[in-house]
Amino acid sequence: MAVNEASAAPWGMFGQDAAVAALQQALDSDRLAHAYLFTGPDGVGKGTLARRLVAALLCEAAPDARPCLECRACRRVEAGETPDVERIAIGGVCDEGGPAHRDHAADGSTRIRICQVRRLERVASLTPFQAPRRIFILDTADDLQREAAHALLKTLEEPPSFVLLILLATDVDELLPTVRSRCQELALRPMPDAALIAALRQRPGLDPETAGELAAEAHGRYGLAMRLHTDPSLRMLRETAEADALRLASAGRNERFDYAATIAARWSRERAAVLDTLDAWRWWWRARLLEASRGEPGPVRCTPAEAVRALQAVTTTREHLLANTNPQLALEVMMLDLPVLAAPPEDPREETREAVAPAQP
């Protein structure tokens, strides 16, 4: 039953039926909004949903089969090769002259710049070339510079009739409320573990054991599970991050500050890896919070209040890094804010094995 439900995944999306249904209904009744905001944690499917909405608009199949994900138009959307669709992210082109604006991909930009939004504004006024709409995907709106967000408001307030803006956001609280209120918001949520396992098991060659491991690490996020599956280095990175979180929980200030310096040095050149590390930490502390609030044993002894404090520290640090605060300072503050816990007990499995051994025949 569960597998059948998953195999009927609308738009080829797993676990996001409500969001897909809302968009499908808007398309069917020709009431698509001019601006959408897809929210949810990394790897939950915001980017995929944006592409599938675009595919639904451009697909060459019969209306009730769109997006078919097989026709030429659908494949071009998936490959990011559609002329009337632009993805705006950190780094990228703008229209302004001078060496400072040549290529924001190469200049170490950490935010979406106002000049990129000015370009959006200009391009948005041009009628689309092929597609019924001129489409912009902001990936992610969390990354907008404050001035850039204000500049975007103009287009959000009075978009040309043929424009479709799709904003993706991980931390919706970071957005300007005025930006948020001008978009139709769809929240994407992680799916239950069993449903994620069932969805993963539809991939050819993915055995039940691997599906279980991926689901445990991805916490309900299909996109993250697939990334973990196809990129073993990401899995290693997250496992290392979790081991570091455990070690640092009972480490002293010197060890913590050394670690902060190492991560800070990586921020400028391996931004995605640092964000993945923080994401792994956030879920690691969330698991500690669950254990602590249920009175279950875990790898560390901590109270719910301590786990909450740690979660807040990690979340705030992510925000500070994205807001371009001095990375070393941001990470050192996090290290000071993380609770210092008693050293973890010896591996309980060892004790159990010893205790049980004499009783065995």
Ligand SMILES: [Zn+2]
């Ligand atoms: Zn198609």
Ligand SMILES: [Zn+2]
């Ligand atoms: Zn520029």
